[in-house]
Amino acid sequence: MPVWKVTLEYEGTRYAGWQEQPRERTVAGELRGAAKRVFGEAVEIGGAGRTDAGVHALAQVAHLRAKKRPRTPRGLAIALNDGLPSDIHVLSAEPAPERWHARHDATLRSYVYQVSRRRSAFLKPFVWWVREDLDLARMQQAAALLRGMHDFASFAETDDDEKSTKVRVYEARLEEAGPLILFRFVASHFLRKMVRRVAGVLARVGTGTMDPGEVGMLLASARGNVAEWTAPPSGLFLERVLYGNEALPPLRPAVFGGVDA
DSSP, rough: OEEEEEEEEOOOSSSSSSSSSSSSSSSSHHHHHHHHHTTTTTOEEEEEEEOTTTTEEEEEEEEOOSSOOOOOOOHHHHHHTTSSTTTTTEEEEEEEEETTOTTOOOOEEEEEEEEEEEEEOOGGGOOOOOEEEEEEEHHHHHHHTTTTEOOGGGGGOOOOOOOOOOOEEEEEEEEEETTTEEEEEEOOOOTTTHHHHHHHHHHHHTTTTTTTTHHHHHHHOOOOOGGGGGOOGEEEEEEEEEEOOOOEEEEOOOOOOOOOO
């Protein structure tokens, strides 16, 4: 059966996440509806990552399986976009091997979380504004403890689909970009709400509420509940899904408006 690799971006504000759910509007549900109209038949869809409600994507990857291959890659991307709402956009479509799977064949995933140090008239849907002063150096010190293989049970919401709460983190980096603090998190996979809870803990470190070393203690104990510190979904973006030896682009703001202040 022909397989297509589809890369898309979306603003997740209006959606209950990527994964299809009964009586909920989801990104995968919108993509399925558009694909069914294009191919004239039901299609199989799978995504590389299950973004939560309100979370955005700069380059989510999905596979489409359909009996027909009626269009060129460019024609398929255009046709899908014609059937999608304006906050979901297909960046590219290309043929893939018959057994290719968007999630199982991915090697790494990267997320970016955007924290704003100032209130903005433009950025609310795309950042978490933290009113208190943030010490970036303290946050970077804490983030360094995240790299490597760790048990993130303290940072994860229970998910029956996950067999293990251990995750190998390849990059946990924070950089300034004007009034924004950008947090890039690269790992083999991610647990439910893991990035948002890590971002919430790093913010507490930045405000001085927690010591950087306490992050290591949370990882070492695999106990404790940081759910109350979960950062809002508005600041979180699935940045890239990597296959093979692909490289990440330079870390830049996902969206930005206004001037430094």
